[in-house]
Every structure is written in structure tokens, then in C-alpha cells.
Amino acid sequence: MVDVPTLVAQAREGRPRAVARLISLVEGASPQLREVMSALAPRCGNAYVVGLTGSPGVGKSTSTSALVSAYRRAGKRVAVLAVDPSSPFSGGALLGDRVRMSEHASDPGVYIRSMATRGHLGGLAWAAPQAIRVLDAAGCEVIIVETVGVGQSEVEIAAQADTSVVLLAPGMGDGIQAAKAGILEIGDVYVVNKADRDGADATVRELNHMLGLGEARGPGDWRPPIVKTVAARSEGLDEVVEALEKHRAWMEERGVLAERRARRAAHEIETIAVTALRERMGGLGGPRRLDALAERIVSGSLDPYTAADELIAGLKATE
Amino acid sequence: MVDVPTLVAQAREGRPRAVARLISLVEGASPQLREVMSALAPRCGNAYVVGLTGSPGVGKSTSTSALVSAYRRAGKRVAVLAVDPSSPFSGGALLGDRVRMSEHASDPGVYIRSMATRGHLGGLAWAAPQAIRVLDAAGCEVIIVETVGVGQSEVEIAAQADTSVVLLAPGMGDGIQAAKAGILEIGDVYVVNKADRDGADATVRELNHMLGLGEARGPGDWRPPIVKTVAARSEGLDEVVEALEKHRAWMEERGVLAERRARRAAHEIETIAVTALRERMGGLGGPRRLDALAERIVSGSLDPYTAADELIAGLKATE
Incomplete structure (x- = not known):
């Protein structure tokens, strides 16, 4: 058995090893999770959770890494949770923690973790939120939840974030494909990465068009912005952070953030x-x-x- | 309220309108479903359920259509259930029944239906199997369950089939991508479509290699065959049917079919x-x-x- 009080105290101080052990308890569905979560509860609710989704090939890892740098420039403590829900049988994330975002490996203000959410229905649904709670209680101010893989599970992860970023790249295919993937309903902020490539402006135009369709927005409603980036050259990421902060401010002003978090908690229960x-x-x-x-x-x-x-x-x- | 006994009697006779109404009851989660399922139970268990999955662009619709033709040549009554689990918010399949596989529209031996399985966890899980039961009881000998869209849900649908066909096309990207999508664990039969294109043989080789990795198969174990097709020209589909029948025979010989169906029923309950x-x-x-x-x-x-x-x-x- 793990000494939960000590581990929780260490995690609250932000010690990476304690955080890692607690997340491993989550992954292993430890019976001690109840004790852990009960101890962490009073410290939760301070982190801003950003979901980042997108098809393979749009530059998700690079974008996450560049976004981490942008938040670090703004002085924030950042965690990255890379969730792989697409491999239910393997039981292990294909990308290890070590090969990911090596540039941040030595930064004590950045915590990076990948998580395989093996298993069928509900596997993801309870594990990722508990890992987020651990990171939240450990004092991470921004938690970026990045999905590895594609599909329905993206939508589920987006539902766990305060703000959802959907990443696209030029030449992704027609709008119908995007609509079928359900991404037009989940994005609070859209990022067109690889914006130095041909077709970037067309992608922005098409996305703008699709986002405008069939929606009667009121004057105070949120209109998802579209930001162009070249993540590989770290271009446009401060603008992404700016868009995120605007969305967060908008949510706080209107009570939307509290609403989303309550809905999320209800779903979690x-x-x-x-x-x-x-x-x-x-x-x-x-x-x-x-x-x-x-x-x-x-x-x-x-x-x-x-x-x-x-x-x-x-x-x-x-x- | 629907007159369930009459509707069920008509569906048992294979009348398409009755089948359609019953599936609509499934989609609408009608309270009468219990009555319907109870009436259908004694007639279920005769259909052979084939799952067909693959990424967008590999030619799924065309392959399904050509596979239907091949089964029709073999004198079988065929149903196609096109399930779209990827659009949880829209509540409607993007592809209507009418635009799909129009060549079979006038064939009374073919029943085609698309189904949106909107909604979160479990939405798909209970709806598709009930629709399969309706088609099974209506006397369809082969039911092809085709997924529209990608991701984790594919794996769930594969789990509902007797035999799972995974469709690929040349130039799909590297093997890691396929492994990440989890498809290497779910296929009983692999089909490389668009086999007239450059790179088809390389795809077959790579797939062969990936399938052979990390597996200690016994002498009587099933080794998933790889079949090349050009669905748009109806080439290779009889070979696919042959591979399917071989798999079915292998399963029946070893009691695997009964096992799979029992596991499926347990999951369904x-x-x-x-x-x-x-x-x-x-x-x-x-x-x-x-x-x-x-x-x-x-x-x-x-x-x-x-x-x-x-x-x-x-x-x-x-x-």
C-alpha cells in the first residue's frame, strides 16, 4: 500500500515524482484512489484546462510543445497530459513520455505525462479527469490535454476541457470530412497550423464559412476565432494564448466556466x-x-x- | 403506439417497410423496444454479421456495394447497416440512405439502412446490436455493418461482428499510424483496396509484416488473410467472400463463433x-x-x- 497522505502532501508541493506516482495510481485504477481524491479535493479547481485535438498530421505534438513555451514565457506552470484513447487493446501509449517534447524535459515548471486509456466504454471517461485533478492540485496553472489518435473520443476529451482548441492544417480534405468528424461543434478556438503552406488561407475561409453556417449567435455569444500558426517555427502561439485567455475571460464574465465545470463534474460522478x-x-x-x-x-x-x-x-x- | 405484433410478423416476412419502422423504434429508443425484442428473440441468431471498417478515403462505400453484389451472386439475402458514430451532436447521418449504393436500390434481396448513433458513451453500444437483431429476424443472411467515420468506435463495432474486415488503401501512411488506430488487433480479414495503384504491394508487405509481429500463433490459429481488390471495378470481391466464408467455417469448427456471440450478448446485456x-x-x-x-x-x-x-x-x- 502507498502512503497516501505523504504522497498527497508531496504532490501538493508540486514534486514531480509524487505527481507521477499518483497518476500511476489513477492508471492502475488503484483502490486507494478514493483516499487520494478525497485528500486532493480542497486543492482542485484552480487550473485552466485546455483541450487540444486534431487529426494525425496536423502537427499536434509540435503545437503543444510551442504552446507550452508560450505559456512559460507568460510565467505559468504548465502540465501536458497526452491521452491515447485509440488503442484499447495494447494497454500502453505508443509514444513514451521521454520522446515527447524533449525541449521542456529540464524545465521544472513543465510536467509532461502520456496516458493510455485502454479499454472499452468509460475507460477514458473516468481516468483522464482524475489525472487532471492530480495535476490541478499539484499547482499546475494550465493543463493541456492533448489527444493522440482520432475519433469520437476526441469529443469526449473536449468535453473535459475548459476551452477546446481544434487544430487543422491546409489540405485536410473537404469540409464535409471535418463536419463528419464532429469538430465544428467542439472548438472554442480553431488553429490552422502549417500556415506557411499553400491552401492555408483557403482552409481559414472554408472553416469560417462552415462555422458561420446554421448558427444564430446572439450579440454576446462566443464566436470561435481562427488563429494561423507555424508551430515548427513557433509562430503565432502567443496569439493562440491570447485567444485562449479571451475565451477564459468571456466564460468567467458570463458564468459559463462555472457551468461547464459543474456539468463536467456531474458527468464525472x-x-x-x-x-x-x-x-x-x-x-x-x-x-x-x-x-x-x-x-x-x-x-x-x-x-x-x-x-x-x-x-x-x-x-x-x-x- | 405501434402495433408491435403485426409489425414483427411483417418484419419476419422480410417486408422492408416493417423492418424500417422497427429500426426507427430502435433509433428513437422507443419504450416498445422491449416488446419488439422479446418477440424477435426466437428468430435471431441466423445471420452472419460482417463488420467493415477503414479510414476515410479507402473506398468503404464502394467496397460495401461491391461486396453486396458478390453476396447477391452467391444467392444470399443481404443487409447493410451503415453506422455513423462520429457525429454525436448532429443527430442525423450525413449520408442519407438514398444516395448510398443506388445500384442495389431496386433489388428486393438487399436492405440498406444508415443509422446515426448520436450521443455519448453507450449511444452506439446498445443501438446497433438491436438494429442487427431486427435485420437478423427479418431473414437477412448476411449483415454488413459498415462504419462511417473513424476512431475508437470502429473497434466497438468490430466487437459486434462475427467477422471483422479492415479496409486499407495504398499510401495510407506508415504502419505506426495503423497500429495507433488499433486496427491490427481487430481484423479477421484485411482488404487492400485500390490495388491497381502504386504502392499496393508495399502496403500488403508492410501489413503482412505488422501482422506477423509479436504474435505466437498456434498451428490451428487463424492467420488473417490479406486480399487485394479494386472495388470500383468489382475486382477481387469474390475472393473477399471466400476469405469470409473460410473464417466463418474456421470459427464454427472451433466453437469460436458461439463464443464470440455469447461474449457479444453478455456485453449487450x-x-x-x-x-x-x-x-x-x-x-x-x-x-x-x-x-x-x-x-x-x-x-x-x-x-x-x-x-x-x-x-x-x-x-x-x-x-
Whole structure:
């Protein structure tokens, strides 16, 4: 067993080794997590959480690294959480912590961690927010949550951020592709990286057009800005930070930030509760009970809804 | 209210309109679903479910269409379920049924349906299997489940198929990209489409290499074959059907098919049970209870695990 009070005290002082161990407890779904989270709760809520998503090839790692530098210039303590939800079977992030953003490796004001959120439904949903809590309580002022990989999970991660940055690059393909990826609904700030390439202005125009479609914004509503960058040359990143700070100020002014955080917390509670219930169902009379119900479905003697009723009835009977 | 017994009887006769209405009940999460599924259960379990996944641009729609033709030549009744899990906010499939695979539109032996599985965690998980049940009970012998979009959800859909086909095309990028997408773990059959293009053989070689890595296969284990196609010219599709039938025979011989289906049914039961519990939690004392807990998390006076405990305690108290 880990000495949680000591570890939490050290993490609160921002000691990287303690932070790393706590996040490992999160990844390992340690039973001590409850104790950790209870101890961290009073210290949470100060970090500004920025989600950064985008398709492979748009320059996500480079952009994250350049964004870290920009925040460091502004004197902020920064954490990067690189989440890989796309590899449910491997159980390990393909990119190790060490090869990522080596330029920040020796900066004590930067904490970098990659996290594989293996596993099926809900795997990501409870793990990433707990890691964010650890970093928050450790005094990180800005936490950049970067997704590795693509798809639906991006949207879930965006839902965990205060502000979502969607990264694009020229020549990404047509607007329909972007719309299908669901990114037009999630961005608070859009960044067109590799802006020195042909087609950058066309991408900005197209994005502007798509963002303007079908939306009746009121006078005080947020209009997602589009910022051009060349992350590999560190160009445009201060403008990104500026756009982020504007969004944050806008959210604070209107109470949107508190609203988002409350919604996020509600989702987090629900996910933890569901995970706990799911575990309990799996444990009812061993997995054999579920297996027996499954056999009856395969043989056609039972339908899945009735089976689910029986499973839930079993849950209640044991309590 | 829908007259379920009549509708189910008509669907069992394979009448497309009845099938369409039943799937709409699934999409709309109708309370009558229980009744429908109970009536359909004895007729389920005969269809062979083929999952078809691949990145945008590899020719998924064209391949699906050509695969339908190949199965039709073999005299099978075929259904296509095109699932779009990537657009959680839109609530509608971007590709309508009508623009898809128009060449099969007048063939009464082919049923085509697209399905948007909007919504967060679990949205897809319960809807697609129920639609598959409807098609299965309606006498479709082969059901091709094609994903529109990319990401984690692909893996979930693959988990619902008897056999998973992963589609690639030359020049898709390096193998790491494919590995990151998790596709090397999910394919039972690999198809390299656009095989008339430069680089097709290199893609096959690379794939072969990646599939061979890190795996100790026994003598009777399944080695995923790689089939080359040019779907736009209907080339190679009979070979795909042959590979599928081989995989099916292999699964049946070894009891793998029954195992997969039982595992799928278990997952299905669990998902329905969790969804039901989730709804019940949301309804506990109204959403206000959850909101109140969320506020306490945001203010730092509570941690999410303790909040989840309180939520579950409330669930039990009301039963």
C-alpha cells in the first residue's frame, strides 16, 4: 500500500515524482484512489484546462510543445497530459513520455505525462479527469490535454476541457470530412497550423464559412476565432494564448466556466457510479451469471432487455 | 403506439417497410423496444454479421456495394447497416440512405439502412446490436455493418461482428499510424483496396509484416488473410467472400463463433443494464440531486468518488 497522505502532501508541493506516482495510481485504477481524491479535493479547481485535438498530421505534438513555451514565457506552470484513447487493446501509449517534447524535459515548471486509456466504454471517461485533478492540485496553472489518435473520443476529451482548441492544417480534405468528424461543434478556438503552406488561407475561409453556417449567435455569444500558426517555427502561439485567455475571460464574465465545470463534474460522478455498478454486476454470482444470460440470448430463448432486467434485479437483491 | 405484433410478423416476412419502422423504434429508443425484442428473440441468431471498417478515403462505400453484389451472386439475402458514430451532436447521418449504393436500390434481396448513433458513451453500444437483431429476424443472411467515420468506435463495432474486415488503401501512411488506430488487433480479414495503384504491394508487405509481429500463433490459429481488390471495378470481391466464408467455417469448427456471440450478448446485456441504471440515477430526485453534488465538487468540498457513493446510495433507497 502507498502512503497516501505523504504522497498527497508531496504532490501538493508540486514534486514531480509524487505527481507521477499518483497518476500511476489513477492508471492502475488503484483502490486507494478514493483516499487520494478525497485528500486532493480542497486543492482542485484552480487550473485552466485546455483541450487540444486534431487529426494525425496536423502537427499536434509540435503545437503543444510551442504552446507550452508560450505559456512559460507568460510565467505559468504548465502540465501536458497526452491521452491515447485509440488503442484499447495494447494497454500502453505508443509514444513514451521521454520522446515527447524533449525541449521542456529540464524545465521544472513543465510536467509532461502520456496516458493510455485502454479499454472499452468509460475507460477514458473516468481516468483522464482524475489525472487532471492530480495535476490541478499539484499547482499546475494550465493543463493541456492533448489527444493522440482520432475519433469520437476526441469529443469526449473536449468535453473535459475548459476551452477546446481544434487544430487543422491546409489540405485536410473537404469540409464535409471535418463536419463528419464532429469538430465544428467542439472548438472554442480553431488553429490552422502549417500556415506557411499553400491552401492555408483557403482552409481559414472554408472553416469560417462552415462555422458561420446554421448558427444564430446572439450579440454576446462566443464566436470561435481562427488563429494561423507555424508551430515548427513557433509562430503565432502567443496569439493562440491570447485567444485562449479571451475565451477564459468571456466564460468567467458570463458564468459559463462555472457551468461547464459543474456539468463536467456531474458527468464525472455519473461515470464513476456507473463503473462501480458495472463492476458489481460483473461480480454478481461471478461472471457466470452474465454468461448464463448471454447463452440464453444466443440460443434465442431470451431477449437482451429481459436479461438486463434480471441482472439489475440480482444487483438489488444482494445489497 | 405501434402495433408491435403485426409489425414483427411483417418484419419476419422480410417486408422492408416493417423492418424500417422497427429500426426507427430502435433509433428513437422507443419504450416498445422491449416488446419488439422479446418477440424477435426466437428468430435471431441466423445471420452472419460482417463488420467493415477503414479510414476515410479507402473506398468503404464502394467496397460495401461491391461486396453486396458478390453476396447477391452467391444467392444470399443481404443487409447493410451503415453506422455513423462520429457525429454525436448532429443527430442525423450525413449520408442519407438514398444516395448510398443506388445500384442495389431496386433489388428486393438487399436492405440498406444508415443509422446515426448520436450521443455519448453507450449511444452506439446498445443501438446497433438491436438494429442487427431486427435485420437478423427479418431473414437477412448476411449483415454488413459498415462504419462511417473513424476512431475508437470502429473497434466497438468490430466487437459486434462475427467477422471483422479492415479496409486499407495504398499510401495510407506508415504502419505506426495503423497500429495507433488499433486496427491490427481487430481484423479477421484485411482488404487492400485500390490495388491497381502504386504502392499496393508495399502496403500488403508492410501489413503482412505488422501482422506477423509479436504474435505466437498456434498451428490451428487463424492467420488473417490479406486480399487485394479494386472495388470500383468489382475486382477481387469474390475472393473477399471466400476469405469470409473460410473464417466463418474456421470459427464454427472451433466453437469460436458461439463464443464470440455469447461474449457479444453478455456485453449487450450489460450495456442495456447500465443504460437503465444511468437513466434511473439521472431521475433520482430530478437532475437537481446530481447537480448539487457537482456543485460541491467544483467548490472543492467533495470528491467525485464520495459523490458517486451518495448517488448510488440514493438509487438503492428508492427501490
